[in-house]
Amino acid sequence: MAEAVVANNLVKRYGDFEAVKGISFRVKRGEAFALLGPNGAGKTTTVRMLTTLTSITSGEAYVNGFNVRTERLAVRRSIGLVPDVSNLYDELTVRENLLFMAKLYDAPRERVDELIREFELPADKKFGKLSTGFKRRATIAAALVHEPEVLFLDEPTNGLDVHSARAVRSLIRALNRRGMTVFITTHNMVEAETIPQRIAIMKAGRIVAEGKRSELAKLVGRKTVVRLSVEPMSSSLLRALERYNPSFEEGKLVFEVDNLDGFLEELCSLKVELGFRVTSLCTEIPGIEDVFVELTKCPCRGCPL
Amino acid sequence: MKVLTIAEKELREYLLKPGSISWGVVFPLVFTLAFAVRFGDVDHLAPGLLTISVLFGTTSFVSSSVIFERRLRTFERLLVAPVSYLEIVLAKVLTGSIFGLFVGLVSLLFLRFFMVYPIWSIPFLAVYLVLSAVAFSALGLYVSLVVENPINAMTWLNLIRLPMMFTSGAIVSLLLFPRWFIAVGLLTPMTYAVDGLRFAMLHYYDVVNPLYALLVLVLLAMVFVYLSVTRIERLY
Numbered sequence: 001m002a003e004a005v006v007a008n009n010l011v012k013r014y015g016d017f018e019a020v021k022g023i024s025f026r027v028k029r030g031e032a033f034a035l036l037g038p039n040g041a042g043k044t045t046t047v048r049m050l051t052t053l054t055s056i057t058s059g060e061a062y063v064n065g066f067n068v069r070t071e072r073l074a075v076r077r078s079i080g081l082v083p084d085v086s087n088l089y090d091e092l093t094v095r096e097n098l099l100f101m102a103k104l105y106d107a108p109r110e111r112v113d114e115l116i117r118e119f120e121l122p123a124d125k126k127f128g129k130l131s132t133g134f135k136r137r138a139t140i141a142a143a144l145v146h147e148p149e150v151l152f153l154d155e156p157t158n159g160l161d162v163h164s165a166r167a168v169r170s171l172i173r174a175l176n177r178r179g180m181t182v183f184i185t186t187h188n189m190v191e192a193e194t195i196p197q198r199i200a201i202m203k204a205g206r207i208v209a210e211g212k213r214s215e216l217a218k219l220v221g222r223k224t225v226v227r228l229s230v231e232p233m234s235s236s237l238l239r240a241l242e243r244y245n246p247s248f249e250e251g252k253l254v255f256e257v258d259n260l261d262g263f264l265e266e267l268c269s270l271k272v273e274l275g276f277r278v279t280s281l282c283t284e285i286p287g288i289e290d291v292f293v294e295l296t297k298c299p300c301r302g303c304p305l
Numbered sequence: 306m307k308v309l310t311i312a313e314k315e316l317r318e319y320l321l322k323p324g325s326i327s328w329g330v331v332f333p334l335v336f337t338l339a340f341a342v343r344f345g346d347v348d349h350l351a352p353g354l355l356t357i358s359v360l361f362g363t364t365s366f367v368s369s370s371v372i373f374e375r376r377l378r379t380f381e382r383l384l385v386a387p388v389s390y391l392e393i394v395l396a397k398v399l400t401g402s403i404f405g406l407f408v409g410l411v412s413l414l415f416l417r418f419f420m421v422y423p424i425w426s427i428p429f430l431a432v433y434l435v436l437s438a439v440a441f442s443a444l445g446l447y448v449s450l451v452v453e454n455p456i457n458a459m460t461w462l463n464l465i466r467l468p469m470m471f472t473s474g475a476i477v478s479l480l481l482f483p484r485w486f487i488a489v490g491l492l493t494p495m496t497y498a499v500d501g502l503r504f505a506m507l508h509y510y511d512v513v514n515p516l517y518a519l520l521v522l523v524l525l526a527m528v529f530v531y532l533s534v535t536r537i538e539r540l541y
């Protein structure tokens with residue numbers, strides 16, 4: 001099976017409350033995939049279902065080709081989970097923690113030293129005494145002792161300072177580059193911009209949009225903003241660009257364009273023709289944050305509520 | 306089987322936790338000593354006091370381990386690993402039993418100091434001690450998994466443990482109570498441990514035939530292990 005994770009119409013009900021309302025998606029092997037959603041969207045619940053930690057109310061899920069309902073041990077053997085809280089054993093040292101995990105998963109002991117070196121972990125410090133950032137790193141390392149095919153990370157950088165968060169993100173990217181399938185959940189935009197190749201935006205138990213970053217950007221119909229200043233400014237230039245509806249902000253011309261490439265091409269030929277100098281040019285491509293805000297605000301288009 | 310791997314981790318981790326120490330070591334030993342010093346001739350009290358030590362040692366250890374694991378969510382680390390729930394349950398029962406037997410042995414050393422008669426049968430004593438420890442650990446584990454909020458586990462446990470000290474005949478023989486109270490005694494799991502140990506140490510028993518005591522202890526252990534496994538499946 002080419003897919004690392006398949007979810008078909010997954011539902012999770014807690015009593016009368018439906019936390020996940022029938023979601024479907026596929027994650028290819030080697031891909032980095034993110035579930036992006038606000039608090040309470042159902043991200044953790046989804047991860048817990050996929051990792052056998054909680055039962056599936058209805059629907060089907062496959063991880064590495066194994067049925068999550070009926071082949072729980074096989075699923076567990078092939079995945080690593082970094083839960084939303086770092087949960088190694090406080091009273092054990094980092095090395096003892098990793099050794100325990102290695103024994104639990106029948107992984108070679110050497111793997112532990114390898115991970116301690118790679119993650120630059122303080123091996124002989126008790127886990128409970130580590131800083132939040134190092135707890136996170138150690139928890140990620142613990143999920144990797146058995147070299148799982150799919151790594152699930154639930155809000156991997158939540159609560160970390162900028163430096164630790166960056167370090168963790170680059171660790172995750174490196175794992176993905178080496179071919180590991182990465183499934184993260186997050187409400188952090190930087191993470192959504194930098195780690196996954198594909199994103200599903202989740203809201204109130206449903207997936208409201210899914211695709212590559214560029215595809216999602218198109219979905220909300222935001223245009224690219226171009227800020228331009230030239231010397232000398234001329235009325236012929238303004239006339240030539242009139243159909244882009246320019247406005248002035250702080251002495252700069254501001255355009256909203258659909259097709260950045262076409263716009264720049266036109267600008268270049270005008271430059272040759274009119275002989276002006278570009279003194280500054282900057283573009284703002286709509287980011288995931290714009291898409292996220294657009295799709296998860298309520299009431300909104302694309303939102304089934 | 307990963308039972309030993311998990312058990313080793315448990316012992317390293319929880320041996321020194323305050324919950325296991327205060328209720329699991331200090332309480333039974335102080336209790337034993339207090340009775341021994343107060344009554345001097347402890348021979349007839351010895352099996353009951355020993356049972357109390359094992360009961361408190363096992364259940365305190367198991368429940369403090371489950372309380373911490375559920376609260377800090379390290380329990381999920383085991384649940385998501387390629388081990389069955391049965392293996393997890395057996396590992397907890399094993400560590401609880403080891404800890405409880407250790408407390409029991411220390412308490413037995415104290416008691417020996419005050420006892421006049423020799424122990425009737427060491428092998429029988431070993432058998433009933435081990436079976437009691439296993440049954441009590443499984444009971445403690447089940448209770449700790451049943452409470453919604455793990456913080457309350459110790460309270461619930463005391464609500465069960467403290468009355469059992471009286472309804473089991475551990476301190477005052479059930480034969481000294483009205484007849485209907487013997488029925489209460491027979492419904493108390495601890496009664497089987499007390500009478501089993503009484504038989505092993507003193508070669509007589511109050512209400513339960515030693516063979517029945519043995520069978521019931523085995524049965525109790527199996528039932529609570531089974532209930533704990535199904536409880537984990539329900540809980541997650």
Ligand SMILES: Nc1ncnc2c1ncn2[C@@H]1O[C@H](COP(=O)(O)OP(=O)(O)OP(=O)(O)O)[C@@H](O)[C@H]1O
Pocket residue numbers: 014017019037038039040041042043044045046084187
């Ligand atoms: N065990 C539970 N019992 C009842 N309701 C629950 C349970 N776990 C989660 N929920 C509810 O399900 C919904 C989804 O929760 P979930 O933790 O999956 O959200 P999330 O997207 O991970 O949010 P966050 O960003 O806060 O982590 C929430 O409304 C939550 O209150």
Ligand SMILES: [Mg+2]
Pocket residue numbers: 043044045084154155
């Ligand atoms: Mg969450």
